[in-house]
Amino acid sequence: MTSLDLRGAADRAELRLDARALAELDEVERTAAILTWRARMLNEHVSARVFTALARQLERAGLHSGRPARVAAMVAEEWRHADRCAAVVEVLGGAAVVELPALPPVPEHEDADALEAVLRNVISVSCLSETVAVALIDAExxxxxxxxxxxLLSEILADEVGHARFGWRLVEDLAPSLSPTLRERLGDYLVIALDELASHELAHLPARPSPSVAAEALGVCDGHAARRLFFATVNEVIVPGLQASGLPALSAWRAAQESGAWAGSAA
Ligand SMILES: [Fe+2]
Ligand SMILES: [Fe+2]
Structure with missing residues (x-):
């Protein structure tokens, strides 16, 4: 199995933390914080991989106007985020190395044409995942x-706002030209995408409080609050935003809530 090895990240980021903040953590809390930041490091790596595929899919769909280049820049930003998260792992006393799990390929959506395929992925990545990331990172x-x-979190947040906006702008720009059939098909896809989003986020946001104020100050979030924020973001930002572009997101979200294995496991 290959691993993601970002040792030396704390020096690259010139990150140092106040010794008092670290001294307030007991060993269990320190381990929880290291695991949290190591998981984020892996997540950022996964995001870089997804944007790499997205740049290629935008080219294939003929969506130029600098968009593939912008997405290529996002790949570099996600790599930097991985390195910044690795830096936090190191200042907490952990090793910035993580085994890479077998990652599923970024969907090519063989049942759709190039435009629909890339729209599905842009919606899933930017309008869903990155929009949730903005809310969660802002809270952290x-x-x-x-x-x-x-x-460090402000720097990452600014980039994630850009990653989310990219998708929202693309959907807004293209929305007026989408046929009713394509809107309906994207609505069908949204049921799957919202289900996957909720499954993924809730799996990574255990319904338990942060072990302590000191741990929360170093990034181990309160899972209950994070889950509430996740649902608020879907209900108040994502669903209305997609509806405003003429996509049937409200009915898709209701269908996902009815069918999802996670349903009922809210905050
Ligand atoms: Fe990121
Ligand atoms: Fe991102």
């Missing part, structure tokens, strides 16, 4: 204790 930034960690 507010809870972060050490100023250096607040700055």
């Amino acid at each position: 930034r507010r809870s972060a204790g050490p100023p250096a960690l607040q700055r």
